[in-house]
Amino acid sequence: MKPQKQTKIEHLFKRNYRVYCLLSYSYVAQWDIAEDIVQDVFVRLLSKQDNVILLNINAYVWRAIKNNSLKFISRNRKNETLDENCLSIPLPEEPLIEESNRALILQESINNLPPGCKSVFELCALDGHKYYSAADHLGISVNTVKTQMKKAYKIIRHDLKNYYLIVLFFLEN
Structure with missing residues (x-):
């Protein structure tokens, strides 16, 4: 007779195998690698000692698959060679939005800030005051300055x- 832990894990594996593979595939973009990652997670889970109790085994498996997929990506990224084409970004012939328009968009965003938030932001970000200096100047606590920033x-x-989404869209085309 199988231990209850093993049957529970087997049932979870059989029931959600495809979903777990799709999760891993969303990171690694290779189906066979995704399957290997899922299987490795379950093998490690089955080989854990019986004295380890997992309260939410599904969440544990989900997180383990995600983390292992990200580890796979970071290991493979180190081995990739750089292509000359990936080093240059094709820029459009004419600027998408002129420098003055960017400044106007930023200024409009700053003007739309709530009054207290705006004054703290202007002192710290635009005038270069330290948080404690801005707090002293405005008569508020440093934590309030941090929160407002x-x-x-x-x-x-x-x-x-x-x-930025518009800029990225035009840069890709």
Whole structure:
């Protein structure tokens, strides 16, 4: 009679094998490698000692497959040779958005920040003040400055996300 742990793992393997392979394939883009990674994870899981108890075995397997796929990619990236074509990015003949338009987009994003967030951002990012100096100048705590800066960067990143997606789209074509 098989131990309960082994039958549970076998059932999980048989039921979700294809899904796990698809997860690994989404990283490594080679089906045979993805299958090997999934099988390696399950072999290691079965060879673990019985005194190790996993509360959520499915989450453990999912994370292990993801991590092993990423390790495979990083190991193979070291072995790849650089092609001359990958070193140059073809740029369009004319600039997509002029430098002044980029500055306008950034300035508009900064102007749309909430008032407190904007003043902290201008002091720290634009004027070059240290956080403690900005906190002293505005009469707030350093942690408030950090929070406001984090909020400002998040808002600006969101506003500029569409701009960079447009630039990347045109660079690829």
